[in-house]
Each structure stands twice: as structure tokens, then as C-alpha cells.
Amino acid sequence: MRSSDLLRVRLPATSLRTGYDADDVDDLLDRATSALDSWERGDPATDLRCEELLDHEHSASGTLLRSVRLRPGYAIDAVDQLLDDIRAQLLIYEAQGGDDSAS
Numbered sequence: 001m002r003s004s005d006l007l008r009v010r011l012p013a014t015s016l017r018t019g020y021d022a023d024d025v026d027d028l029l030d031r032a033t034s035a036l037d038s039w040e041r042g043d044p045a046t047d048l049r050c051e052e053l054l055d056h057e058h059s060a061s062g063t064l065l066r067s068v069r070l071r072p073g074y075a076i077d078a079v080d081q082l083l084d085d086i087r088a089q090l091l092i093y094e095a096q097g098g099d100d101s102a103s
Helices: 003-007 022-040 050-054 076-096
Strands: 019-021
Touching (some): 003 022, 019 022, 022 076
16 A cells, blocks of 8 residues: 555445545545655654554544535445555554565
């Protein structure tokens, strides 16, 4: 998983079923893209760490990804899978100090 991969991601939309709030997901993916890009450039000074995504539904300040229904949202399963992939890559970068050779 690279930052350029995230720029091409298209998540399935929801409206009648419960999904994650589209704005919340978009904001988190922007942060993830920036974090991956920082690691790829060898600059691990990023504000997003693997542990923040371990329980992505809740953060210290409240809910990170709100559930919505009858509003623009993204399919929960698809978002969860993508966040698992991002988490795995961040874990690799954090464990190896930014070395991209394991991806």
C-alpha cells in the first residue's frame, strides 16, 4: 500500500444502509495518504500512527468515524478493509523506521 494507491481508491457509497460518514472517511484517508507519503519520503514525522487505526471508530476525543444512514456514506466493510491495509503498511513502516522494502 502506497500513498498513490489511496489516491485511486473508490469506495462503494451507501445511502439507505448504514455506512461511515463520507466526510469523516475522506478526512481520515487524506491523513493516511499524507502519512504514507511522509514515510515513503523517509520523513516519519507524521501525525497518524498505526495505533490510531487499531480502533478507528473511537478516538480519545470521541468518535473518529460516525455512522450515518440516509446521508452520503461509504460501505462499512469496504472502509474497514481499506483501513486494515493502511494499518498494516503503517505498522511495517513504523517497525522498520520507514524502509519501504517490505511492501
